[in-house]
Amino acid sequence: xxxxxxxxxxxxxxxxxxxxxxxxxxxxxxxxxxxxxxxxxxxxxxxxxxxxxxxxxxxxxxxxxxxxxxxxxxxxxxxxxxxxxxxxxxxxxxxxxxxxxxxxxxxxxxxxxxxxxxxxxxxxxxxxxxxxxxxxxxxxxxxxxxxxxxxxxxxxxxxxxxxxxxxxxxxxxxxxxxxxxxxxxxxxxxxxxxxxxxxxxxxxxxx
Amino acid sequence: xxxxxxxxxxxxxxxxxxxxxxxxxxxxxxxxxxxxxxxxxxxxxxxxxxxxxxxxxxxxxxxxxxxxxxxxxxxxxxxxxxxxxxxxxxxxxxxxxxxxxxxxxxxxxxxxxxxxxxxxxxxxxxxxxxxxxxxxxxxxxxxxxxxxxxxxxxxxxxxxxxxxxxxxxxxxxxxxxxxxxxxxxxxxxxxxxxxxxxxxxxxxxxxxxxxxxxxxxxxxxxxxxxxxxxxxxxxxxxxxxxxxxxxxxxxxxxxxxxxxxxxxxxxxxxxxxxxxxxxxxxxxxxxxxxxxxxxxxxxxxxxxxxxxxxxxxxxxxxxxxxxxxxxxxxxxx
Numbered sequence: 001x002x003x004x005x006x007x008x009x010x011x012x013x014x015x016x017x018x019x020x021x022x023x024x025x026x027x028x029x030x031x032x033x034x035x036x037x038x039x040x041x042x043x044x045x046x047x048x049x050x051x052x053x054x055x056x057x058x059x060x061x062x063x064x065x066x067x068x069x070x071x072x073x074x075x076x077x078x079x080x081x082x083x084x085x086x087x088x089x090x091x092x093x094x095x096x097x098x099x100x101x102x103x104x105x106x107x108x109x110x111x112x113x114x115x116x117x118x119x120x121x122x123x124x125x126x127x128x129x130x131x132x133x134x135x136x137x138x139x140x141x142x143x144x145x146x147x148x149x150x151x152x153x154x155x156x157x158x159x160x161x162x163x164x165x166x167x168x169x170x171x172x173x174x175x176x177x178x179x180x181x182x183x184x185x186x187x188x189x190x191x192x193x194x195x196x197x198x199x200x201x202x203x204x205x206x207x
Numbered sequence: 208x209x210x211x212x213x214x215x216x217x218x219x220x221x222x223x224x225x226x227x228x229x230x231x232x233x234x235x236x237x238x239x240x241x242x243x244x245x246x247x248x249x250x251x252x253x254x255x256x257x258x259x260x261x262x263x264x265x266x267x268x269x270x271x272x273x274x275x276x277x278x279x280x281x282x283x284x285x286x287x288x289x290x291x292x293x294x295x296x297x298x299x300x301x302x303x304x305x306x307x308x309x310x311x312x313x314x315x316x317x318x319x320x321x322x323x324x325x326x327x328x329x330x331x332x333x334x335x336x337x338x339x340x341x342x343x344x345x346x347x348x349x350x351x352x353x354x355x356x357x358x359x360x361x362x363x364x365x366x367x368x369x370x371x372x373x374x375x376x377x378x379x380x381x382x383x384x385x386x387x388x389x390x391x392x393x394x395x396x397x398x399x400x401x402x403x404x405x406x407x408x409x410x411x412x413x414x415x416x417x418x419x420x421x422x423x424x425x426x427x428x429x430x431x432x433x434x435x436x437x438x439x440x441x442x443x444x445x446x447x448x449x450x451x452x453x454x455x456x457x458x459x460x461x462x463x464x465x466x467x468x469x470x471x472x473x474x475x476x477x478x479x480x481x482x483x484x485x486x487x488x489x490x491x492x493x494x495x496x497x498x499x500x501x502x503x504x505x506x507x508x509x510x511x512x513x514x515x516x517x518x519x520x521x522x523x524x525x526x527x528x529x530x531x532x533x534x535x536x537x538x539x540x
Contacts, residue, residue, distance in 0.1 A: 113495075129438075158485055
């Protein structure tokens with residue numbers, strides 16, 4: 001299965017800055033692609049476009065040859081956000097957040113180190129790292145084919161970061177889920193990904 | 208961030224008198240000294256039944272003027288509470304014990320109220336601490352319209368490569384990295400003696416993160432004490448003088464940055480595990496998670512994950528000096 005971005009351009013408002021211009025990228029579901037670029041280069045925008053949260057002004061995003069927005073119901077491309085505290089409903093206990101996902105397996109929950117005690121707690125009662133484990137579990141539903149990880153481990157300590165990435169790499173390999181990892185840490189990308197892309201270089205080529 | 212006015216010249220004069228007194232004291236006293244800090248929360252368990260949740264049990268750390276100390280700990284270990292405890296902004300159901308001294312004098316509730324935002328500043332962890340309904344410029348200037356404040360802010364923005372137009376934006380209109388730089392700017396509006404930065408760099412790209420840390424370093428080099436609370440050991444190692452490693456409510460090791468060059472010069476098994484988990488040192492991890500405060504083991508809190516754990520680790524463990532650093536492990540030598 002292939003995830004493709006074809007000649008996508010995007011700006012938030014009609015007079016706003018051109019964030020992506022004629023951007024193209026293609027990846028297989030067996031790949032793990034690492035994206036790097038400085039702040040403000042549109043990494044998060046790209047992630048949102050890829051997972052269907054935003055629609056491109058021009059160009060198209062294809063999953064398996066079909067436009068992404070033609071998929072009804074559960075989106076096979078799932079995104080995990082940089083700041084988990086904004087990605088969960090503050091008024092519901094975290095057990096409910098897990099139910100928003102697509103039949104999350106017990107194995108995933110255990111693999112991410114989620115403690116049974118956390119299910120009854122509210123988002124303000126958990127730390128960023130603990131919340132991020134829930135966001136990850138929620139995104140790893142049964143029908144997920146691509147996972148977009150936007151700076152998911154910036155708030156984690158080194159041991160947890162290593163634990164979570166080891167689990168994720170094993171999980172996506174086993175289930176043949178394509179992974180896009182956005183990170184500022186080049187050493188981490190080297191450890192995790194099979195291919196590296198620097199948005200800055202792509203940008204220069206386009207100009 | 209309140210928009211209070213009325214900082215008359217009178218009070219400013221008093222402050223400068225106080226300041227000179229304190230400057231004399233500062234020669235030998237650390238800017239900030241925290242001894243045996245403990246913070247616990249009162250929670251309702253079932254119905255009216257209350258339980259106490261000890262999040263920080265025994266925390267010691269010292270920051271001298273001109274020094275940058277990083278408290279490095281796992282997420283969920285209660286690091287942020289340390290900052291809130293010092294600033295006196297803990298929630299109503301929190302209870303703090305231990306002793307905090309600022310420039311040799313105890314930092315009582317009334318005193319911190321006067322000092323915070325002026326001599327002691329906190330750079331918060333999340334952009335959620337900004338007022339979402341207030342534009343960035345007035346928010347950082349705390350509503351001041353004085354030309355001086357405007358000029359100063361513009362200078363700070365230039366330093367962080369923020370456009371002057373950012374002053375007219377609301378927090379939600381900025382990218383994650385820009386928001387972070389705005390938060391750091393808030394610390395520089397006054398001339399602080401103690402800067403506490405709570406996770407100042409997640410979401411910044413490496414170059415900007417290093418520059419942000421370098422700005423904190425600059426504040427330290429100008430004489431302020433800087434306490435950075437972070438999970439990012441790699442970044443802390445690049446700029447800090449000393450590292451205090453925090454695990455499950457206690458400081459388990461205090462080491463100089465040089466000690467982190469080799470695994471052998473470190474003292475605590477947890478610190479060594481952190482070292483091995485760095486991508487450049489093998490990206491290895493150890494099993495398990497940090498114990499939840501409700502079911503902490505007695506004695507050493509790292510015992511369940513420690514390969515060298517023995518029966519004697521269940522007893523009281525002192526924070527002692529080993530090879531010029533401090534460690535809370537009976538086996539370290």
